[in-house]
Amino acid sequence: MDKIKNYIKRHNLINKEDKIVIGFSGGPDSLYLMLVLLELRQEFSLSLAAVYINHQLLVEASRHEAFARRFCEEHGVPFYCYRKDIASYAAKERLSIEEAGRKFRYATFYHVLEKLHYDSIAVAHHRNDLAETVLYRMARGTGWKGMAGIRPKQNRILRPLLCMTKEEILKELMKRQQTYNVDPSNEDTVYARNQIRHKVIPELSRVNGQVTEHIADLAEQMEELGVYLTDQIQGAWSSCVICDGDKRRICMESCRKLPVFLQKEVLKRALAEVAGSERDLKRIHVEQLLKLMEAQSGREMDFPYQIRAVRQYDELVIGKREEPREEASIRLQEGSQWIGFAGGWMKVEIFPKKDEEFSEKMYTKTFDYDKIRNHAVVRTWQQDDYFVMNDKGQRKKLNRYFIDQKIPKDQRKKIPLVADEDHIIWIIGGRISGEYKVTGATKWVLQLTWTRMEE
Amino acid sequence: MDKIKNYIKRHNLINKEDKIVIGFSGGPDSLYLMLVLLELRQEFSLSLAAVYINHQLLVEASRHEAFARRFCEEHGVPFYCYRKDIASYAAKERLSIEEAGRKFRYATFYHVLEKLHYDSIAVAHHRNDLAETVLYRMARGTGWKGMAGIRPKQNRILRPLLCMTKEEILKELMKRQQTYNVDPSNEDTVYARNQIRHKVIPELSRVNGQVTEHIADLAEQMEELGVYLTDQIQGAWSSCVICDGDKRRICMESCRKLPVFLQKEVLKRALAEVAGSERDLKRIHVEQLLKLMEAQSGREMDFPYQIRAVRQYDELVIGKREEPREEASIRLQEGSQWIGFAGGWMKVEIFPKKDEEFSEKMYTKTFDYDKIRNHAVVRTWQQDDYFVMNDKGQRKKLNRYFIDQKIPKDQRKKIPLVADEDHIIWIIGGRISGEYKVTGATKWVLQLTWTRMEE
Numbered sequence: 001m002d003k004i005k006n007y008i009k010r011h012n013l014i015n016k017e018d019k020i021v022i023g024f025s026g027g028p029d030s031l032y033l034m035l036v037l038l039e040l041r042q043e044f045s046l047s048l049a050a051v052y053i054n055h056q057l058l059v060e061a062s063r064h065e066a067f068a069r070r071f072c073e074e075h076g077v078p079f080y081c082y083r084k085d086i087a088s089y090a091a092k093e094r095l096s097i098e099e100a101g102r103k104f105r106y107a108t109f110y111h112v113l114e115k116l117h118y119d120s121i122a123v124a125h126h127r128n129d130l131a132e133t134v135l136y137r138m139a140r141g142t143g144w145k146g147m148a149g150i151r152p153k154q155n156r157i158l159r160p161l162l163c164m165t166k167e168e169i170l171k172e173l174m175k176r177q178q179t180y181n182v183d184p185s186n187e188d189t190v191y192a193r194n195q196i197r198h199k200v201i202p203e204l205s206r207v208n209g210q211v212t213e214h215i216a217d218l219a220e221q222m223e224e225l226g227v228y229l230t231d232q233i234q235g236a237w238s239s240c241v242i243c244d245g246d247k248r249r250i251c252m253e254s255c256r257k258l259p260v261f262l263q264k265e266v267l268k269r270a271l272a273e274v275a276g277s278e279r280d281l282k283r284i285h286v287e288q289l290l291k292l293m294e295a296q297s298g299r300e301m302d303f304p305y306q307i308r309a310v311r312q313y314d315e316l317v318i319g320k321r322e323e324p325r326e327e328a329s330i331r332l333q334e335g336s337q338w339i340g341f342a343g344g345w346m347k348v349e350i351f352p353k354k355d356e357e358f359s360e361k362m363y364t365k366t367f368d369y370d371k372i373r374n375h376a377v378v379r380t381w382q383q384d385d386y387f388v389m390n391d392k393g394q395r396k397k398l399n400r401y402f403i404d405q406k407i408p409k410d411q412r413k414k415i416p417l418v419a420d421e422d423h424i425i426w427i428i429g430g431r432i433s434g435e436y437k438v439t440g441a442t443k444w445v446l447q448l449t450w451t452r453m454e455e
Numbered sequence: 456m457d458k459i460k461n462y463i464k465r466h467n468l469i470n471k472e473d474k475i476v477i478g479f480s481g482g483p484d485s486l487y488l489m490l491v492l493l494e495l496r497q498e499f500s501l502s503l504a505a506v507y508i509n510h511q512l513l514v515e516a517s518r519h520e521a522f523a524r525r526f527c528e529e530h531g532v533p534f535y536c537y538r539k540d541i542a543s544y545a546a547k548e549r550l551s552i553e554e555a556g557r558k559f560r561y562a563t564f565y566h567v568l569e570k571l572h573y574d575s576i577a578v579a580h581h582r583n584d585l586a587e588t589v590l591y592r593m594a595r596g597t598g599w600k601g602m603a604g605i606r607p608k609q610n611r612i613l614r615p616l617l618c619m620t621k622e623e624i625l626k627e628l629m630k631r632q633q634t635y636n637v638d639p640s641n642e643d644t645v646y647a648r649n650q651i652r653h654k655v656i657p658e659l660s661r662v663n664g665q666v667t668e669h670i671a672d673l674a675e676q677m678e679e680l681g682v683y684l685t686d687q688i689q690g691a692w693s694s695c696v697i698c699d700g701d702k703r704r705i706c707m708e709s710c711r712k713l714p715v716f717l718q719k720e721v722l723k724r725a726l727a728e729v730a731g732s733e734r735d736l737k738r739i740h741v742e743q744l745l746k747l748m749e750a751q752s753g754r755e756m757d758f759p760y761q762i763r764a765v766r767q768y769d770e771l772v773i774g775k776r777e778e779p780r781e782e783a784s785i786r787l788q789e790g791s792q793w794i795g796f797a798g799g800w801m802k803v804e805i806f807p808k809k810d811e812e813f814s815e816k817m818y819t820k821t822f823d824y825d826k827i828r829n830h831a832v833v834r835t836w837q838q839d840d841y842f843v844m845n846d847k848g849q850r851k852k853l854n855r856y857f858i859d860q861k862i863p864k865d866q867r868k869k870i871p872l873v874a875d876e877d878h879i880i881w882i883i884g885g886r887i888s889g890e891y892k893v894t895g896a897t898k899w900v901l902q903l904t905w906t907r908m909e910e
Contacts, residue, residue: 002804136662138666141672143676196659200659203650203654204590217596218602221738227715228717231714260679261683283672
């Protein structure tokens with residue numbers, strides 16, 4: 001109890017006469033959170049209210065709800081209960097059950113906060129949650145930002161239990177002989193979270209028993225580091241970026257003066273702001289922008305989300321392309337190209353043929369470079385398109401191919417193609433033309449890799 | 456192959472006419488590294504040499520050595536073989552087999568480098584090593600520094616395979632039908648490293664199949680971030696620290712102007728430099744230094760490694776205490792104290808007695824605070840020391856106790872004691888005196904926690 005009081009004081013989580021809504025499931029974590037706040041209620045003259053959400057996922061749901069309601073009644077805490085069929089909601093919103101639950105939960109918390117004119121929402125995240133979150137993000141791919149922990153106070157959300165491990169919470173409850181709801185879905189390793197909790201952490205614990213504490217400590221340090229970096233990046237951003245409507249204009253002279261790390265973070269942020277999302281913006285895109293900064297004035301480069309970056313005199317201008325390109329020239333030189341077409345991007349490699357075999361994949365194909373007569377473009381289907389079916393040079397109209405493949409009419413214009421005039425080199429995701437195949441006589445190989453952007 | 460060539464170029468790992476020693480075990484990784492460098496040998500006019508270390512751990516050791524030797528002979532690479540009984544060496548140096556192996560290996564690499572007048576050492580670390588190292592450090596506890604990856608080039612060590620996964624390396628070897636040595640100790644999950652490889656990563660892969668790539672990417676980003684932070688910390692350090700012999704004098708006015716993150720890093724570095732090690736220097740020590748900066752002039756605080764920090768006018772002076780204290784007063788007030796005595800530190804907590812039971816541990820004891828007549832000190836054994844054996848108040852001389860416990864004479868002066876004049880309150884690591892026990896009548900509890908510093 002002293003530990004939590006110190007933590008609350010140190011992070012200034014609670015002030016006199018605060019009105020706090022508690023996210024209350026009656027499970028061990030939120031029950032202990034409730035006990036802590038009940039103990040502080042008089043000292044701080046707190047007003048407390050509980051929000052209970054019945055996710056209707058468990059057979060025990062109504063028993064759990066009754067337990068939570070009774071507990072609050074006994075302790076004189078107003079009890080607000082919301083019922084929601086989370087499974088249907090998740091299906092409707094195309095979210096995982098976990099994501100759907102979280103989304104509805106926080107929406108409800110804020111709703112109650114507004115309705116009651118309360119100050120903040122207390123939730124029961126603890127050190128194990130912190131460590132699990134970090135490992136989960138690492139598995140899915142994350143950078144320094146994702147390594148930062150969950151904050152003890154963010155917006156109007158309080159997390160007073162972040163200083164406690166699950167084990168400590170259970171020990172405290174045992175000491176008080178306090179019963180609580182048990183959610184059997186915690187035992188279900190279908191959820192990624194539970195895979196981390198029940199498989200990864202136990203295996204890591206065999207390397208070091210303190211792993212949860214260690215990762216939680218790391219997350220706290222990364223949180224502090226994140227505060228510092230956010231400031232530094234903001235400073236760097238202000239020093240060299242002008243927001244011009246949807247465009248971001250980067251003064252290259254000022255940008256070059258920054259440490260490389262900050263240059264990259266500024267460029268990443270510029271891309272993300274124009275894109276409206278950080279998704280699919282990868283380190284390689286930032287590297288390409290750095291290269292563009294060293295290129296001649298007038299050079300431009302395309303990126304996901306219809307983004308085009310132009311090196312213009314002393315500025316790098318990052319904005320959306322006016323029109324989504326119907327036809328995009330692939331310059332036949334080694335290097336990556338982003339073709340903002342049909343939501344994908346294309347990598348182009350050209351090299352002398354070697355004796356090794358190429359592993360052909362659905363989205364990586366090799367071609368005989370010298371067979372291309374004009375130049376290759378990415379585009380959609382046009383009336384006269386054809387490809388070569390076999391070694392005899394027999395042609396087939398693309399129209400016919402679509403019909404044979406039973407591709408509906410409205411889909412046909414959405415399939416990206418690589419074409420050499422009317423001759424289709426590659427139906428992306430489908431076959432390649434026989435004429436461009438790599439053979440024993442091939443001298444130069446053109447290798448194309450198509451990556452579909454995730455929506 | 457193109458991937459590695461690009462990586463070598465991008466990180467400027469190899470220059471024309473370089474002379475490179477290859478750490479060569481004949482296992483898949485170092486064999487592939489050898490193949491890569493053999494392929495570049497002519498293009499770059501490289502001189503290559505192999506260093507093979509026979510750890511004498513495996514029954515296959517001599518067969519492995521013969522294979523490696525033959526491979527080098529066939530490819531015209533000078534072969535330097537060193538034999539060492541690593542198991543005995545590890546026992547002698549009190550290291551794990553893994554640590555002993557690494558220590559001997561690098562010492563040998565540098566030895567050969569000097570002997571041959573070569574430029575650099577190439578070793579075969581790859582992306583899986585990177586990801587495993589990061590997870591291993593996280594389990595054992597690490598901060599932002601430890602999250603940084605292994606560098607592609609550091610001092611004279613090159614790691615050209617850091618852009619490849621193990622899977623990619625094996626695939627390349629298979630393509631060339633190249634055989635290699637197989638080290639069965641890799642299958643042995645006794646080693647922490649193999650626990651990560653064979654248990655933790657597979658469990659994490661079920662959350663996301665790309666986990667190795669993702670963690671390796673994170674490590675690379677943290678590496679870049681680390682370069683930036685090291686510069687920032689160096690700048691901050693120069694702005695406010697004067698090195699005065701063994702002491703570090705911190706100008707508080709300049710230090711306070713820094714972002715909190717940098718303040719902490721500067722203080723941590725000052726402690727580490729005076730200590731001569733980063734070990735056992737924890738976040739809480741830095742927090743205490745920050746507090747000391749806000750205290751009155753003249754206040755001082757003790758830390759591990761005989762460190763004393765003094766707030767002196769406008770400076771914080773961090774240095775070693777003149778004399779290791781034979782006797783250290785524990786001020787009887789709540790808060791942490793570092794008693795730089797017998798290599799440990801003491802945490803002091805005082806609180807009103809609650810009804811809950813205390814879990815007594817070997818290094819955490821509770822006492823009836825009001826029974827202490829004078830004040831408690833930590834010190835070693837003196838002639839007249841005694842403690843109370845039982846509820847009847849029967850005394851026992853500490854001398855006698857040592858004899859009964861068969862503690863050799865030269866050890867007795869090394870055992871830390873908590874004493875109230877001649878009356879021993881607690882033989883740390885052993886028993887407490889009956890007189891200070893917490894009873895039903897106890898009003899205030901003194902709780903002491905002793906943490907031994909790791910050497």
